[in-house]
Amino acid sequence: MIERIAEFCIRRRAWVVGGLFSLTLILSWFALHIEVRTVFEDMLPSHHEYVQTHEKFKDTFGGSNLVTIMFEVEQGDIFQTAVLDKVRTVTLGLREVSAVNQYQIVSLASRKLKEVRASTAGIESRPLMWPDLPADAKAMAELKQSVLRNPLVYGPYVSKDLQATLVTVDFIDQQVDYATVFEEIRSLIGKVDDGSVKIRVVGDPILYGWVSHYLPETLQLVLAALAVTLVMLFILLRTWRGVSLPLLAGAVSAIWALGICRLLNIHFEPLVIVVAMLITSRAVSHSVQIVNRYDDELELLPVDGDTSRIAARVALADLFRPGMLGVIADAACMAVVALSPIPMLQKLTVLSVVWVSTLTVSAVILTPVLLSFIRYPHGTAHPINCQPAMRKVLDFCVWISLSRARFLVLGGSLLVVVAAAFYSLNLKIGDANPGSPILWPESPYNRDSAAINARFEGVDRMFVVLGDDNRPGLIKGNEALQAMNSFQRFIEAQPEVGGSLSIADVLPQVNSSLREGNPRYLELADGEGVNGSLMAMLDSVSEPGDISRFADDQYANGSVTLMFRDRQGETIRTAVARIKEFIAGHPLQEGHWQLAGGLVGVMAAVNEIILSSQIEAIALALLVLAVLxxxxYRSSMAGLVFMVPVIISNMLTFAFMTWKGIGMNINTVPVAALGIGLGVDYAFYIADRIKEEIAAGSTPERAIQQSLHSAGMGVIVTASVLILATLLWWLSSLRFQAEMGLLMAIWLSVSAFSALFVMPSLIYVFRPRFIFGDLHRMPAAGQSLPSSQLA
Structure with a gap:
């Protein structure tokens, strides 16, 4: 069947090329119109308990797209007209930012921060600094004292040293466009930033806005990587076909993949450009293998009009099986990620599977067909010849595989894999370091995040809900208020939780105000009747939306908002475990607790999904590979043999991630899944060439030598070229891309080592039947099979 496919493609080459390029032109139009953006909702596992709580209450208690802006002075305090005017200008300007939630803008200059006072005229609640700035020094001093008296402001929104204040704003998840919000907020801050006040800004819209901001740099790195690939291929292969055809294969696969995904209405996530480069590297690798095999066949054929066509047909026929198997293995291993309930991973899976599948067209078929058109294929384009040096490396590989050193290679590989596996048990799920792992520690975003966390209770938030939809007024009850208060004291014992906020913090302010500000009464009352009265008083002086941060309109559900100083996976897991411990140890007679909303709540859900599915996903990917x-090869032994290089590359890569503190999160999972297929691609070519030589009558020694000098040459060329190209990503301003580039380089290096040293040694030692056939009919070293047994 393979021979017939190869014969048809070469015989009808004009129609094949014409059809493929026509489709490429059509799809290129769609590829140019694919959307490049991050969609927050795609990151949420919608069926998870925490996400359902988040979706239900995010409009009331705050979503996960919170942006925090800090105004910081170096001398004096913030109670200066010039400083507060900047706060007011930004607060008012935020109303005009795209997708902003108007009811979730909170600052000294908003109506949300109020002071409750009691007088002979009754209870009154008035904004601290709205609508105007303090008119004189006396009013400024009064504002300062009002802040100092209010623990809901002093600490949460004004720093303890009075040198910084916060503005927080949330956005509507379905409407937010990170790049737009990022630019609009930076523009707004730029209008008031004269250098006299340090302004810092953090939040997911800002974080992913930085990713979009660095997109031009990312595209420059892509072009630089392509340039390095072009130069290296030209130097090593010494022919224009060795440069143009692999790059053409990568370009065609990219156009097809992006065009098809545009037709499927799937957008392109900026961070997954690393995955795109990884897949494109597979296109280059497959194409180089075919070009290299084509060149090998040219040396065996006489120069005439059919030389190029025959060499191309042989290359297509002989490499069709390992090439297709590599493509299918990559696609199948990546498809396992689709089992995750996270839409972003599911869409990325579709993009990746489509992209990998296009390699069938762009590399496995198109490359040999185009090679068949070359009229005078003999000769080189420059005098630099690296072939002798590479052959010496391959001679060393042959010597290792056929000498007693092979046992040292196999034994050493086993020890290294076992050690790496045990070390990888410490691999973190979720973010492994403070700040965002997407950006470098010294980036403006991470510096701003550290500065805000140092002065305030924490940038990242989680809300936990207590209530019952069928019990209006439940939150006014004494049991609910006391439960919230006890829960806050319990959870704040965790060092990473900087503080908490609930309606149970507001009522003590009313209680103290009724008693002329006496701090002895700055607590919840003992009796349910008193607390209910305090709640009624607060409600009577509140405007619509004032209580929305703490309870819903019916007072059926109330929130406890927790402020976190970091979003590390261990921090989040500890907090969730402590929350569940408190709930289990303090049962309620009325109402129930619901976990968990806000950014940290959503991240907790994602981390739990990854933690529960990662081992199963890896095991399933290995199973898929073994079945394929x-x-x-119609042999169960083939599945076991080809799992060896996969296990080696993955264990060493996971060990590296553990060592460098790279957590397994929503961004790194796709790279890890694709790496399972990547780890075995080179081994397919080596093993299949050994099988081909054995079938042609070669001895095991001769077969291994031929395989390494033919397919092995392609492995050395592609591995060295792609390793150098991917290392360029270390120059990226995005830490994630830099680390994933280094991770890809390690994967490629280990995969190449496994293919050149481990696989030939393994095959030579164990002589699997799917390669060598009937073991009883194998000749001794140096002999060939009789012609009667070459069927």
Whole structure:
């Protein structure tokens, strides 16, 4: 069947090329119109308990797209007209930012921060600094004292040293466009930033806005990587076909993938450009293998009009099976990620599977067909010849595989894998370091985040809900208020939780105000009747939306908002475990607790999904790989043999992630899944060439030598070129891309080592039947099979 496919493609080459390029032109139009953006809702596992709580209450208690802006002075305090005017200008300007939630803008200059006072005229609640700035020094001093008296402001919104204040704003998840919000907020801050006040800004819209901000740099790195690939291929292969055809294969696969995904209405996530480069590297690798095999065949054929066509047909026929198996293995291993309930991973899976599948067209078929058109294929384009040096490396590989050193390679590989596996048990799920792992520690965003966390209770938030939809007024009850208060004291014992806020913090202010500000009464009352009265008084002087941060309109559900100083996976897991411990140890007679909303609540859900599914996903990907190899080679042993390089590359890569503190999160999971297929691609070419030589009558020694000098040459070329190209990503301003580039380089290095040293040694030692056939009919070293047994 493979021979017929190869014969048809070469015989009808004009129609094949014409059809493929026509489709490429059509799809290129769609590829140019694909959306490049981050959609927050795609990151949420919608069926998870925490996400359902988040979706239900985010409009009331705050979503996960909160942006925090800090105004910080170096001398004096913030109670200066010039400083507060900047706060007021930004607060008012935020109303005009795209997708802003008007009811979630909170600052000294908003109506949300109020002071409750009691007088002979009754209870009154008035904004601290709205609508105007303090008119004189006396009014400024009065504002300062009002802040100092209010623990809901002094600490949460004004720093303890009075040198900084916060503005917080939330956005509507369905409407937010991170790049737009990022630019509009930076523009707004730029209008008031004269250098006299340090202004810092953090939040997911800002974080992913930085990703979009660095998109031009990312595209420059892509072009630089392509340039390095072009130069290296030209130097090593010495032919224009060795440069142009692999790059053409990568370009065609990219156009097809992006065009098809645009037709499927799937957008392109900026961070997954690393995955895109990884897949494109596979296109280059497959194409180089075919070009290299084509060149090998040219040396065996006489120069005539059919030389190029025959060499191309042989290359297509002989490499069709390992090439297709590599493509299918990559696609199948990536498809496992689709089992995750996270839409972003599911869409990325579709993009990746489509992209990988296009390699069938762009590399496995198009490259040999185009090679068949070359009229005078002999000769080189420059005098630099690296072939002798690479052959010496391959001679060393042959010597290792056929000498007793092979046992040292196999034994050493086993020890290294076992050690790496045990070390990888410490791999973190979720973010492994403070700040955002997407950006470098010294980036403006991470510096701003550290500065805000140092002065305030914490940038990242989680809300936990207590209530019952069927019990209006439940939050006014003494049991609910006391439960909230006890819960806050319990959870604040965790060092990473900087503080908490609930309606149970507001009522003590009313209680103290009724008693002329006596701090002895700055607590909840003992009796339910008193607390209910305090709640009624607060409600009577509140405007619509004032209580929305703490309870819903019916007082059926109330929130406890927790402020976190970091979003590390361990911090989040500890907090969730402590919350569940408190709930289990303090049962309620009325109402129930619901976990968990806000950014940290959503991240807790994502981390739990990854933690519960990662081991299963890896195991399933390995199983898929084993089944594919078993079906293709009709041997269960094939599945076991080809899992060896996969296990080696993945264990060493996971060990590296553990060592460098790279957590397994929503961004790194796709790279890890694709790496399972990546770890075995090179091994397919080596093993299949050994099988081909054995079938042609070669001895095991001769087969291994031929395989390494033919397919092995392609492995050395592609691995060295792609390793150098991917290392360029270390120059990226995005830490995630830099680390994933280094991770790809390690994967490629280990995969190449496994293919050149481990696989030939393993095959030579164990002589699997799917490669060598009937073991009883194998000749001794130096002998060939009789012609009667070459069927």
């Amino acid at each position: 190899c078993t079906l293709v």
